[in-house]
Amino acid sequence: VSVPEFPDPSIPLAAEVELEAPATTILLWDLPVRIVHWSFVLLLPALWWSWQAGLMEVHRLLGYAALALMLFRLYWGFAGSDTARFASFVKGPRAVARYLAGRAGEPVLGHNPLGALSVVALLFLLALQIGLGLVAQDVDGLFAGPLAHWVDYETSELARAWHGTIFYVLLGFVGLHLAAILFYLLVRRTNLVGPMVTGRKRVPSCVAPSEPAPWRRALMGAAFSLAVTVWIAAGAPFPSVD
Ligand code: HEM
16 A cells, blocks of 8 residues: 655646636736836946045935935834735745745735745845935035944944945845846746836735725835934934023
């Protein structure tokens, strides 16, 4: 008597069903997530170029755009649509290990547990890069971030050095991110770029669509991020009591 192997290799994993039986189109990434994503794609080379060309006023303005986008993305990670929320995709090491072992269980809508790690790393490094830029100043003190007055000269100088280093670490993670996208395209035959452009994806009809967040909430977040950015750009003044 032959004992069937468990799990039976002839039965596809749920994650594979997703690839084999697309049946309906859902909204995977909402517009705010896509705008933030593609803006960062454009901003990274532009920020590098502006520094390289010595256009530090341009670097400052683009840096503020990055700051506003980052503030909005953090807000959207709590207030946004299902697939934009940190709680929906940031998973513990056990979920990552299960995913790597191919026992993920349900089809993944949005970031898979491993992809989520790279998203968190990218957002963290970007936030760090922006924060360091805000307190950094150049060697001759001619150009300084708006919060450089919060720290002494040595700390500001150190922030500039780290601002230079973190940029290359960030580039390394961008490289990993691109390699993963290529792997999914060539090996798994899954196009991850298309949904990040259109927002839409074909999935089995059994998959519950993600709940899109209301526009009102996105506008509130945009207004909040802009206001905080303008305040920081002005040197984060506190009203004086006297
Ligand atoms: C994602 C956002 C940013 C990226 C990718 C970025 C990128 C860079 C790069 C690659 C450099 C050259 C570092 C070096 O090797 O010395 C630089 C320098 C600098 N950045 Fe940024 N930056 C960002 C945001 C900001 C922000 C928000 C500010 C402040 C407004 C800022 C202020 C500066 C300053 C003061 C320098 C030093 C310039 C010099 O030494 O001549 N950066 N940035």
